[in-house]
Amino acid sequence: MRVKMILPALTEATSPFFRPIKYSLFPPLGLATLAAYLDDDDEVTICDEHVERLVLDDEPDLVVIQVYITSARRSYQIADHYRRRGARVALGGLHVTSLPDEAAEHADHIFMGPGEDTWPQFLDDLKHGTALRRYASRERSLAALPPIRRDLIKRHLYLVPNSIVVSRGCPHVCDFCYKVAFFQGGKQFYTMEVDRALAEIDRLPGRHLYFLDDHLFGNPRFAEALFDGMAGMGRLWQAAGTVKAVLEQPVVMEKAVRAGLRSLFVGFETVNSANLQEQRKYQNIGRDYSAAISRLHDLGVMVNGSFVFGMDHDGPDVFERTVEWAVEQGVETATYHILTPYPDTALYRRMDAEDRMLHHDWDLFDTRHVVFKPQLLTASELEAGYWRAYRDFYRWGSIWQGASSKRGLRPRLRHMAYAGGWKKFEPLWDLLIRSKQVLHALPLLETILSGFGAVRPGQAARPAIATRQALPSTPVHPGP
Ligand code: B12
Ligand code: SF4
DSSP: OEEEEEEOOOGGGGOSSOOOGGGGSOOOHHHHHHHTTSOTTSEEEEEETTTSOOOOSOOOSEEEEEOOGGGHHHHHHHHHHHHHTTOEEEEESHHHHHOHHHHHTTOSEEEESOSTTHHHHHHHHHHTTOOOSEEEOOOOOOTTOOOOOGGGSOGGGOSOOOEEOSEEEOSOOOTTOSHHHHTTTSOSEEEOOHHHHHHHHHTSOSSEEEEOOSOTTSSHHHHHHHHHHHTTSOOEEEEEEOHHHHHHOHHHHHHHHHTTEEEEEEEEEOSOHHHHHHTTOGGGTTOOHHHHHHHHHHTTOEEEEEEEEOOTTOOTTHHHHHHHHHHHHTOSEEEEEEOOOOTTSHHHHHHHHTTOBOOOOGGGOSSSSOOBOOSSSOHHHHHHHHHHHHHHHTSHHHHHHHHHTSSSHHHHHHHHHHHHHHHHOHHHHHHHHHTTOGGGHHHHHHHHHHHHHOOOTTTSSOHHHHTSOOOOOOOSSOOO
């Protein structure tokens, strides 16, 4: 069987004028995971439209498309095209799970939730001529996961080809997050077996890794065993975690650093605690954000702070307050989002019930546009404030001020290089992407930045850790 797997892109990612680096960061791991279940004699390709041109005049037997909300329109176009050409089309992913009826109009088969149980079942049904129109995931386990087909990934097109996920979901429940909707009907958080996770890490060449897990520290026992196993592997890695994990799991955190953790994406979301109550982000309420940041900095870990604007208690001063706070804390990189009610989340249901949704143009549900009526701000104030926050945080003056909060010249230079690297050199990134040389930037960055990265003994909690190299604090969603 000829199988074509596609990750369609939103328009801006394919623009001939400018391609933001964020779309060339990570390869399509979800599709490479599904490809692993195919037979050896199946002919399979993966096309990621963010980084390559999609050829549309071929004749695959089965087309598999991963649909995100912002790429839904493009995904449906491609699906309709291939169905007209006689191919069988399967759609799955986050947006299909949120709105299965919408997706079903463009597909022969749709899949809701993670694919590790439904996809092999479908392949088996297909062989027996009994494939269903809809599959909904119920059995949640990573125990029988075959090795991901990384051979299908065009590594040279990505800055961070070594992305990895060793768990699915998250133990928390936040109103604005896609997670509850995606994992409904089964376990909301589960991990690989530690040995399998270590084997997967071992398969990855080079030193650098990026864990894309929603919450790598969500199961402390698993995390501790994983980091113990990784100690001595000589890896340098980045991941996402919560304020709670930083403050309440000191031993796990130290083990993470010893295993190579160099930057952490932390969802602070808001500097306004009434908002946290409203969004049911209970794990952040009453936590000392500053203490978490100091703790990470003392360990030599850089912080990518993630913040959401537009919650009901946010007034016109929220942008300046948030930026000032992050700069004062010496946060290295910041990612801002406009609150976006994704369909089938608790937030969406509340906004819809209050008649506050402005439209359903999914292209604009990209966290950079206002798609609902904010409470204490107008939509244009919110959008303008969001862009201003980016400008203000990444001004040289702010970068300098953030760097000045560090002790010693090297940490300061490192801060300047990282923060500046993402936002001030965008034309250079664009050039590297166009010339398909982006992977070459990884060792280059490692080499340049490791000079700044060494923290002098005594400045970090553990000298053994402090003398190792550091990596850029690559944000998962590095800005607009
Ligand atoms: C890495 C990442 C990116 C990367 C690359 C994405 C990629 N190459 O896949 C980049 C930086 C480009 C990116 C961009 C954006 N992202 Co992003 N990203 C992620 C992140 C952190 C990890 C994705 C991942 O690899 N997961 C691991 C793999 C194994 O899981 P998976 O991809 O979901 O695949 C599984 C299932 O979905 C399912 N499946 C998927 N497709 C199909 C198809 C079939 C047929 C079947 C059977 C099953 C199936 O099976 C797979 C195996 O279980 C997620 C958060 C998360 N933890 O998932 C956010 C996330 C996907 N991003 C999100 C958003 C909002 C965006 C942006 C809009 C942000 C912005 N402001 O620009 C853009 C636009 C993306 C687009 N193209 O439309 C949201 C999506 C919300 C939604 N409802 O769609 C998420 C969930 C973050 C969040 N918490 O809100 N992102
Ligand atoms: S902690 Fe993060 S991943 Fe977990 S439910 Fe909240 S927003 Fe979603």
